[in-house]
Amino acid sequence: MQEELSLYDPSLLLGLDFFRSPAGFNPRISAAVPGETWLKVRPLQTGDYNRGFLQILSQLTKVGDVSLTQFLNRFAQMRASGDYYVTVIVDTRHDKIIGSATLVLERKFIHGCGTRGRLEDVVVDDTYRGKQLGKLIVVTVTLLAEQLGCYKMSLDCKDKLIPFYKSIGYALEPGNANTMNIRYENGTISANRTGGNCKPDDTEPS
Numbered sequence: 001m002q003e004e005l006s007l008y009d010p011s012l013l014l015g016l017d018f019f020r021s022p023a024g025f026n027p028r029i030s031a032a033v034p035g036e037t038w039l040k041v042r043p044l045q046t047g048d049y050n051r052g053f054l055q056i057l058s059q060l061t062k063v064g065d066v067s068l069t070q071f072l073n074r075f076a077q078m079r080a081s082g083d084y085y086v087t088v089i090v091d092t093r094h095d096k097i098i099g100s101a102t103l104v105l106e107r108k109f110i111h112g113c114g115t116r117g118r119l120e121d122v123v124v125d126d127t128y129r130g131k132q133l134g135k136l137i138v139v140t141v142t143l144l145a146e147q148l149g150c151y152k153m154s155l156d157c158k159d160k161l162i163p164f165y166k167s168i169g170y171a172l173e174p175g176n177a178n179t180m181n182i183r184y185e186n187g188t189i190s191a192n193r194t195g196g197n198c199k200p201d202d203t204e205p206s
Protein backbone atom coordinates (compact mmCIF):
# COMPACT_ATOMS: atom_id res chain seq x y z
CA MET A 1 0.00 0.00 0.00
CA GLN A 2 1.32 3.48 -0.88
CA GLU A 3 2.36 5.56 2.13
CA GLU A 4 0.23 8.61 2.84
CA LEU A 5 1.64 12.10 2.46
CA SER A 6 1.27 14.75 5.15
CA LEU A 7 0.50 18.30 4.07
CA TYR A 8 3.31 19.58 6.30
CA ASP A 9 5.86 18.30 8.80
CA PRO A 10 3.91 16.74 11.73
CA SER A 11 6.76 17.41 14.15
CA LEU A 12 5.89 21.12 13.98
CA LEU A 13 2.91 20.36 16.23
CA LEU A 14 4.87 18.63 18.96
CA GLY A 15 6.75 21.68 20.22
CA LEU A 16 3.79 24.08 20.49
CA ASP A 17 3.70 25.65 23.95
CA PHE A 18 0.02 25.76 24.96
CA PHE A 19 0.93 27.75 28.08
CA ARG A 20 1.59 30.71 25.72
CA SER A 21 -2.09 30.80 24.67
CA PRO A 22 -4.55 33.07 26.52
CA ALA A 23 -7.16 30.30 26.11
CA GLY A 24 -8.02 28.49 29.30
CA PHE A 25 -8.29 24.69 29.09
CA ASN A 26 -9.95 22.70 31.83
CA PRO A 27 -8.66 20.02 31.96
CA ARG A 28 -5.40 21.11 30.33
CA ILE A 29 -4.86 19.63 26.88
CA SER A 30 -2.54 20.34 23.97
CA ALA A 31 -1.91 19.23 20.38
CA ALA A 32 0.70 16.74 21.60
CA VAL A 33 -1.46 15.52 24.51
CA PRO A 34 -5.11 16.05 23.51
CA GLY A 35 -6.59 14.49 26.63
CA GLU A 36 -7.79 11.13 25.30
CA THR A 37 -5.62 8.32 23.94
CA TRP A 38 -7.93 8.04 20.94
CA LEU A 39 -7.57 11.69 19.90
CA LYS A 40 -4.81 12.75 17.54
CA VAL A 41 -4.01 16.21 16.19
CA ARG A 42 -1.99 16.11 12.98
CA PRO A 43 -1.59 17.66 9.52
CA LEU A 44 -4.08 16.70 6.80
CA GLN A 45 -3.02 13.52 4.98
CA THR A 46 -3.81 12.22 1.50
CA GLY A 47 -5.89 9.37 2.96
CA ASP A 48 -8.17 11.78 4.79
CA TYR A 49 -10.41 11.88 1.72
CA ASN A 50 -11.62 8.47 2.94
CA ARG A 51 -11.76 9.52 6.60
CA GLY A 52 -14.64 11.95 6.18
CA PHE A 53 -12.60 15.15 5.78
CA LEU A 54 -14.92 16.65 3.16
CA GLN A 55 -18.00 15.47 5.04
CA ILE A 56 -16.89 17.39 8.11
CA LEU A 57 -16.25 20.52 6.03
CA SER A 58 -19.83 20.21 4.80
CA GLN A 59 -20.91 21.03 8.39
CA LEU A 60 -19.29 24.42 7.78
CA THR A 61 -20.35 25.31 4.25
CA LYS A 62 -21.12 23.89 0.79
CA VAL A 63 -18.36 21.54 -0.34
CA GLY A 64 -19.79 20.28 -3.63
CA ASP A 65 -19.04 17.01 -5.34
CA VAL A 66 -15.24 16.77 -4.98
CA SER A 67 -13.66 13.66 -6.55
CA LEU A 68 -10.59 11.91 -5.12
CA THR A 69 -8.55 13.22 -8.07
CA GLN A 70 -9.65 16.80 -7.40
CA PHE A 71 -8.83 16.38 -3.71
CA LEU A 72 -5.36 14.99 -4.43
CA ASN A 73 -4.59 17.71 -6.98
CA ARG A 74 -5.54 20.45 -4.54
CA PHE A 75 -3.57 18.69 -1.78
CA ALA A 76 -0.49 18.59 -4.03
CA GLN A 77 -0.84 22.32 -4.88
CA MET A 78 -1.14 23.25 -1.22
CA ARG A 79 1.81 21.06 -0.24
CA ALA A 80 4.02 22.42 -3.01
CA SER A 81 3.25 26.02 -1.98
CA GLY A 82 4.27 25.36 1.63
CA ASP A 83 1.77 27.98 2.79
CA TYR A 84 -1.19 25.80 3.78
CA TYR A 85 -1.41 24.19 7.22
CA VAL A 86 -4.67 22.26 7.21
CA THR A 87 -4.73 20.59 10.63
CA VAL A 88 -7.15 17.91 11.72
CA ILE A 89 -8.32 16.05 14.81
CA VAL A 90 -8.79 12.31 14.32
CA ASP A 91 -10.87 9.89 16.40
CA THR A 92 -8.47 6.96 16.01
CA ARG A 93 -11.08 4.49 17.34
CA HIS A 94 -13.08 5.01 14.18
CA ASP A 95 -10.26 6.35 11.95
CA LYS A 96 -12.44 9.40 11.34
CA ILE A 97 -11.73 13.12 11.02
CA ILE A 98 -13.70 14.99 13.70
CA GLY A 99 -12.24 18.49 13.52
CA SER A 100 -10.26 20.75 11.24
CA ALA A 101 -8.79 24.23 10.98
CA THR A 102 -6.57 25.83 8.36
CA LEU A 103 -3.73 28.30 8.74
CA VAL A 104 -2.86 30.03 5.47
CA LEU A 105 0.31 32.10 5.27
CA GLU A 106 -0.08 35.37 3.39
CA ARG A 107 3.31 36.64 2.23
CA LYS A 108 3.69 40.41 2.15
CA PHE A 109 6.12 43.17 1.19
CA ILE A 110 4.91 45.37 4.04
CA HIS A 111 6.12 44.82 7.60
CA GLY A 112 9.59 44.09 6.27
CA CYS A 113 8.34 41.33 3.98
CA GLY A 114 6.29 40.00 6.88
CA THR A 115 3.85 37.09 6.89
CA ARG A 116 0.27 37.33 8.09
CA GLY A 117 -1.66 34.24 9.17
CA ARG A 118 -5.25 33.65 8.12
CA LEU A 119 -7.45 31.29 10.13
CA GLU A 120 -9.89 29.50 7.84
CA ASP A 121 -12.45 26.70 7.81
CA VAL A 122 -12.71 25.86 11.49
CA VAL A 123 -15.12 23.01 12.22
CA VAL A 124 -15.75 20.30 14.79
CA ASP A 125 -18.09 17.39 14.06
CA ASP A 126 -21.43 18.20 15.65
CA THR A 127 -21.43 15.02 17.76
CA TYR A 128 -18.09 16.04 19.36
CA ARG A 129 -18.80 19.72 20.11
CA GLY A 130 -18.60 21.27 23.59
CA LYS A 131 -15.54 19.20 24.61
CA GLN A 132 -12.82 21.86 24.03
CA LEU A 133 -11.95 20.42 20.61
CA GLY A 134 -12.80 23.69 18.80
CA LYS A 135 -10.53 25.55 21.17
CA LEU A 136 -7.85 22.86 20.79
CA ILE A 137 -7.72 23.03 16.99
CA VAL A 138 -7.85 26.85 16.85
CA VAL A 139 -5.14 27.26 19.51
CA THR A 140 -3.02 24.69 17.67
CA VAL A 141 -2.97 26.61 14.38
CA THR A 142 -2.74 29.96 16.21
CA LEU A 143 0.44 28.85 18.00
CA LEU A 144 1.70 27.33 14.77
CA ALA A 145 1.32 30.73 13.06
CA GLU A 146 3.49 32.33 15.73
CA GLN A 147 6.06 29.55 15.41
CA LEU A 148 6.17 30.06 11.63
CA GLY A 149 6.93 33.76 12.12
CA CYS A 150 3.58 35.45 11.47
CA TYR A 151 3.22 38.95 12.89
CA LYS A 152 -0.55 38.49 13.30
CA MET A 153 -3.39 36.07 12.63
CA SER A 154 -6.83 37.13 11.38
CA LEU A 155 -10.20 35.50 10.85
CA ASP A 156 -13.74 36.20 9.63
CA CYS A 157 -16.66 34.80 11.62
CA LYS A 158 -20.34 35.11 12.33
CA ASP A 159 -21.28 37.52 15.11
CA LYS A 160 -22.43 34.64 17.35
CA LEU A 161 -18.91 33.16 17.31
CA ILE A 162 -17.22 36.31 18.59
CA PRO A 163 -17.33 35.03 22.23
CA PHE A 164 -15.75 31.74 21.12
CA TYR A 165 -12.81 33.49 19.43
CA LYS A 166 -12.49 36.08 22.22
CA SER A 167 -12.08 33.21 24.70
CA ILE A 168 -9.08 32.08 22.64
CA GLY A 169 -7.45 35.54 22.61
CA TYR A 170 -8.74 37.08 19.37
CA ALA A 171 -10.02 40.67 19.54
CA LEU A 172 -12.13 43.00 17.44
CA GLU A 173 -9.98 46.04 16.69
CA PRO A 174 -11.96 49.30 16.94
CA GLY A 175 -12.46 50.89 13.51
CA ASN A 176 -10.95 47.84 11.81
CA ALA A 177 -13.39 44.98 12.28
CA ASN A 178 -15.28 44.74 9.00
CA THR A 179 -15.20 42.11 6.31
CA MET A 180 -16.20 43.25 2.82
CA ASN A 181 -16.69 40.87 -0.07
CA ILE A 182 -17.40 40.93 -3.77
CA ARG A 183 -18.57 37.63 -5.17
CA TYR A 184 -17.96 36.01 -8.57
CA GLU A 185 -20.85 33.63 -9.01
CA ASN A 186 -22.88 32.33 -11.96
CA GLY A 187 -21.03 34.57 -14.40
CA THR A 188 -21.86 37.77 -12.50
CA ILE A 189 -20.04 40.06 -10.11
CA SER A 190 -22.16 41.03 -7.14
CA ALA A 191 -21.93 42.80 -3.81
CA ASN A 192 -21.90 40.85 -0.57
CA ARG A 193 -25.40 39.93 0.60
CA THR A 194 -25.03 41.27 4.13
CA GLY A 195 -22.93 43.86 5.85
CA GLY A 196 -20.87 43.53 8.99
CA ASN A 197 -18.16 41.19 10.09
CA CYS A 198 -19.92 37.88 9.63
CA LYS A 199 -20.66 35.03 7.36
CA PRO A 200 -24.42 35.43 6.76
CA ASP A 201 -25.54 31.89 7.46
CA ASP A 202 -24.34 28.33 7.96
CA THR A 203 -24.43 27.43 4.28
CA GLU A 204 -22.70 30.55 3.00
CA PRO A 205 -19.50 29.85 1.10
CA SER A 206 -16.52 31.38 2.89
Ligand SMILES: CC(=O)SCCNC(=O)CCNC(=O)[C@H](O)C(C)(C)COP(=O)(O)OP(=O)(O)OC[C@H]1O[C@@H](n2cnc3c(N)ncnc32)[C@H](O)[C@@H]1OP(=O)(O)O
Binding pocket: 059, 060, 119, 120, 121, 122, 123, 124, 125, 128, 129, 130, 131, 132, 133, 134, 135, 136, 155, 156, 157, 158, 160, 161, 163, 164, 167
Ligand atom coordinates in the same frame (compact mmCIF):
# COMPACT_ATOMS: atom_id res chain seq x y z
C1 LIG B 1 -12.74 31.29 10.96
C2 LIG B 1 -13.88 30.33 10.76
O1 LIG B 1 -13.71 29.31 10.14
S1 LIG B 1 -15.41 30.69 11.43
C3 LIG B 1 -16.37 29.21 11.28
C4 LIG B 1 -16.48 28.46 12.58
N1 LIG B 1 -17.10 27.16 12.33
C5 LIG B 1 -18.44 26.94 12.32
O2 LIG B 1 -19.26 27.82 12.53
C6 LIG B 1 -18.86 25.51 12.00
C7 LIG B 1 -19.88 24.97 12.98
N2 LIG B 1 -19.44 25.05 14.37
C8 LIG B 1 -18.45 24.27 14.90
O3 LIG B 1 -17.83 23.47 14.20
C9 LIG B 1 -18.18 24.40 16.38
O4 LIG B 1 -19.34 24.82 17.05
C10 LIG B 1 -17.02 25.38 16.76
C11 LIG B 1 -15.76 24.98 15.98
C12 LIG B 1 -17.38 26.80 16.45
C13 LIG B 1 -16.75 25.21 18.26
O5 LIG B 1 -16.34 23.89 18.51
P1 LIG B 1 -16.52 23.23 19.96
O6 LIG B 1 -15.69 21.99 19.97
O7 LIG B 1 -17.95 23.05 20.29
O8 LIG B 1 -15.92 24.37 20.88
P2 LIG B 1 -15.30 24.20 22.34
O9 LIG B 1 -15.93 23.05 23.05
O10 LIG B 1 -13.82 24.19 22.23
O11 LIG B 1 -15.79 25.58 23.01
C14 LIG B 1 -14.90 26.52 23.50
C15 LIG B 1 -15.65 27.64 24.15
O12 LIG B 1 -16.38 28.37 23.18
C16 LIG B 1 -17.77 28.37 23.48
N3 LIG B 1 -18.50 28.15 22.22
C17 LIG B 1 -18.41 27.07 21.42
N4 LIG B 1 -19.22 27.19 20.36
C18 LIG B 1 -19.83 28.40 20.50
C19 LIG B 1 -20.79 29.09 19.74
N5 LIG B 1 -21.31 28.59 18.60
N6 LIG B 1 -21.17 30.32 20.18
C20 LIG B 1 -20.67 30.84 21.32
N7 LIG B 1 -19.77 30.21 22.09
C21 LIG B 1 -19.36 29.01 21.69
C22 LIG B 1 -17.97 27.20 24.43
O13 LIG B 1 -19.06 27.42 25.29
C23 LIG B 1 -16.67 27.17 25.18
O14 LIG B 1 -16.65 28.12 26.22
P3 LIG B 1 -15.85 27.83 27.59
O15 LIG B 1 -14.39 27.69 27.21
O16 LIG B 1 -16.14 29.04 28.41
O17 LIG B 1 -16.41 26.57 28.12
